[in-house]
Amino acid sequence: MVDMSEKVISDYNGYDYKKIFWEDADREYEDQADRMAIRKLLPKRMEKFADIGGGYGRLANEYLKRARKVYIFDYSKTELKQAKEIYGDKVETKAGDIYKLPFKDNELDGLMMIRVTHHLKDMEKAISELYRVLKPGGVAVIEVANKRTLPKMVRFAVGKSKVNPFDKKVANYKEISADGFYNYHPKYVEDIFEKVGFERERVLSVSNFRSRMLKKIFKTNNLVKMENTAQQILAPIRFAPSIYYKLRKPEK
Template sequence: MEETTPDRPGICDYEGSNYRTEFWEGQGRDYEDRVERVALKKLLPERGKHLLEIGAGFGRLTNEYTERYDRVVLLDYSFSQLEYAREHLGASDKFTYVAADAYELPFRPAKFDGVSMIRTIHHMKNVNGVLREIARVLSPEGVFILEHANKRNMKAIVRYALRRQSWSPYSHEPYEFVELNFVFHPHYMRDMLALNGFEVQKRMPVSFFRLGALKRRLPLNFLVKADDLLQNTGAFISPSVFVKSIRRAEVPYPKDITGSTSIPTDGMDVDPLFACPKSGGPLVREGDHLVSLKTGLRYAFRDGIYDFKAAVNE
């Protein structure tokens, strides 16, 4: 377990969890799954090259990207979630599986023209830190699709009005309702995106009917269609918000955009995509390992997954 720092203030660890079977499959969340796909279809560009899916989990939504992007990189902190995704989606060149921390993305700058992060930022205490990392790995004018849990949702508004809840859904600061589980005010997220070099293009409220009683009584297709229509109203009182942003081209990159280095790499098998998550420096391929020229840290490629969670010694 790595120590926590202000930049990396703890990780909500899904390693070995049954997230797929205990939260999704057979758990009455077809409605949530469907409306998230509707929102994604509206926001994703028609075509793209390289998409990074941050917090990809077991790959629930990955098939929404495969038709539109040439290559999809699934990144998650949980190795076991990625193992399932790989079993399920396969080992083709289309997919790359990366176990890593979103606060320290193991990529060179500007490598992706698309990034998505769905149902993941609510686990992040350092929103600024993760958005800064996303702006670093996105190419100029690359697209970022973010989903975040909405603090100002209908249930919270009603509970606050009835004094059943102490925290205000209207104040802008994030609220941590369970350790490493946050809800965010839509204005807070909009401001954080702007602060990190993103131009917000479209925001959509999603998942209005996330209520067991409604889901049990009304037909699924009806609820999905109604949500589809409400997504265009700008009524930000739903539990979930989707935001499409563009990385502003004029915002400078913190490091040399080419990822070049003063360390000589002539004749070495330098990886064109990855960079050392600790130093940002180049990684050289040595068999099943990527080795950092700057720090000597070695990262394993095992069972078809790049493992940046911890450096290895051998």
């Protein structure tokens, strides 16, 4: 029985995320941008790896060849059922809540958590759980929904949004989803990573050109080429709506 803590705020049970969000929408560029970043950040060889909030395993082909044992963890049984249908015995699915991960202390060599932070109300608690289940020396690749982007700055400047992108406080965009939809200031999450004990090894700015207009003008394949260079160049200013972090739990 999955313990749905009060902190679980977005339920994907019964929602066809694969079809509605990815297959029926024009998101080839975003998908490619995620994959590109993961290839740059994930270790080449791992024993035990978990995709946290991994959904139906959209990104599984990026880690299946790198790890001997792969878990896809999510609380949506709809997503996990799809993952099993697609990947069979190549993955073990586990259901639960990120705030209480069903892994032992120091169990995993690697993990990633992509496109999940916008559902997390208590970032520090979630990051502490990720830290707990990683072995010393283990790597976490975490994507963070960035509140300090150029479009959000413009919307704030012209009065279209009341959310101040420069304020370190967590932004909760209730109007986007009735459940809540959180965005984070990079400095806010980076302080949490440090407080929890992670060492930051690399940062990438990901999905830099996420815009319907840019997709129309440049076409997806050209944007993907530009994205590859932009991920590193724009990382120091944390430009994109997705910021990727490669974090390491220090060796004792």
